[in-house]
Amino acid sequence: MSFNGISGILNSPGEIPWEIVVLFFGAGILFTFIWGKRTGGLARFTTVDLIYIGIGAAFAVVWEFYIGAFLGKFIPSNPFFGIGYTGRLIALLIVAGLVRKVGVGMIAMFIFNLLSDLISYGFSGEPMYFLYEMLTYGLMMDLVIALAGPNLFGVKSPEKRTLAAKNKTSPRKGLEYITRMPGEYLAAFEGILIGLFWVVPEPLFYGGFISPFLYGGVVDWGKIVFDMIAFIPSAVIIGAIGGLITLRIVKAVGQ
Amino acid sequence: MNWLTVNIISWLLFFFGAAFPVLILLKAIGLTGLMKVTRYESYHSFYYKMNPAVKIMLGIIVMVVASVTIWWIGAIMTAIILASYLTLKDGKRKFITGLFLTMMTIIGTTWAFAPYTPYVILEEAFHTGSLTTLWTWPSYFTVMGYQPALTSQGIVYGFQISMRFAAVSLMSLVLVMTSTPSQVLRSLNKVGIPTSLTFSLVVAMRTIPRIFEYIDTSVKIQFMKGLGSNSPAFLRPFYMLSGAFSGIVPVIVFLVRGAKDTAISADTRAFRAYSKRTYMYPMAIGKIDKMAVSFMVLMILLTGIVVMLGFGRGIAYNG
Structure with missing residues (x-):
């Protein structure tokens, strides 16, 4: 017998030890609280930020349950490319590009999850999915935002032409190279970085713990490693495209 | 065979x-x-x-x-x-x-x-x-x-x-x-979810049907401009799908551009001015x-x- 669709199996063959998972999620929650306390938490997000997050989550849901769900049926189940991953990554990259504050990844994943539960899943398997999605996909996105600083996706980089003229007069050195990269390159680079981070949770956390914990089954580590490696090329391409779309949308919105 | x-x-x-x-x-x-x-x-x-x-x-x-x-x-x-x-x-x-x-x-x-x-x-x-x-x-x-x-x-x-x-x-x-989204907001606030998060959720709930509406408009405009006009009728659903696909980014830009107006509207109604909200119609x-x-x-x-x-x-x- 299970509780809310959770069988609670902790000893499936090959399953990641629950202590490691508790440690990871515990550290994630602690980090979120400490970071929130230090930076002002939800109050730091303006009303317009919250609206961007809502719009992004709505797009992710429309893609996940309607448009992408049906397009995905034309593509056989494979470890190289995921139509759901594509839409969700691009929608969340756009939100991150518009808001550009640490915490946006986790909040957007929370809203996306809550909305998915309200319109389709009926809170099955919760609160596992909230923890999983916020503290893996959301946290990884926030990590890149924290590393990138305010010029996330090159939204503050000067135009390519002005930059080329500037570079002629003063040669670039060390880190300056990255900060003075044209916006498009920076957008693609950071999109790829987030795309690569997002390759990990599904095979590792979901396949290695969440799925056997909720439903049982045997964990095949060979498959987990293969799935992660096989997904990298498409993650690079989708991440780059997503970064460039984000930059275009952010510019079109007038930021 | x-x-x-x-x-x-x-x-x-x-x-x-x-x-x-x-x-x-x-x-x-x-x-x-x-x-x-x-x-x-x-x-x-x-x-x-x-x-x-x-x-x-x-x-x-x-x-x-x-x-x-x-x-x-x-x-x-x-x-x-x-x-x-x-x-x-x-x-x-x-x-x-x-x-x-x-x-x-x-x-x-x-x-x-x-x-x-x-x-x-x-x-x-x-x-x-x-x-x-x-x-x-x-x-x-x-x-x-x-x-x-x-x-x-x-x-x-x-x-x-x-x-x-x-x-x-x-x-x-x-x-x-x-x-109504505001009814959902009040219910979720009652179980302790912060107003900021429920506000985002309500925006998302209101946005989902609008996305379909605007994609539909975008597809119709593309058909009016001649998308697939010389193709046989049985291919029309595929053109519709391709039109919907091409309409996604413009629809995102259109919706996101309206975000500032919504924010001004919410802020002028004292959204988040106080930590607790009162409601005209209690649930x-x-x-x-x-x-x-x-x-x-x-x-x-x-x-x-x-x-x-x-x-x-x-x-x-x-x-």
């Missing part, structure tokens, strides 16, 4: 599972149909009078019952919930849209499981050592994760699994169709809610009895 015929039929079967649900979506439901079932419209029947928190609870109970009982209980619940769509505003249209959505769920889920489920699981689920082969796929189909052959047990297994999803999906849409628990809660208790009791009678989860459902 020769090699070519086997390949043609196999690919037709593959595309049936992929294209038929999309065809239902585009031809029978349409983007306006999706807009209808994801948008609130004011009316006076019992769902509209129910507290959103009770509707969320009802959804959870339906999900729990469907996941712990035999497939036909899920099927009965699906039929009852679908029939209750007739009580909604513009009920006939919503019933038909709900019916098509259910068909899509059934075909989509059945086809998502039938060719892929390993024989070991099917043999365990149906307590049999011999499976009935309906169609043998070309050997290279195994690269896509297909089993060597499509079996009748695989189809029944997929169908039974679809009965775990159909009722929950229909019930979840009831919440969206019969509660009360009425007679209908009490009846619904009693009904849920009854459902749980009946489920317990049904499981004890041996009608619990009947197949080795996994995933």
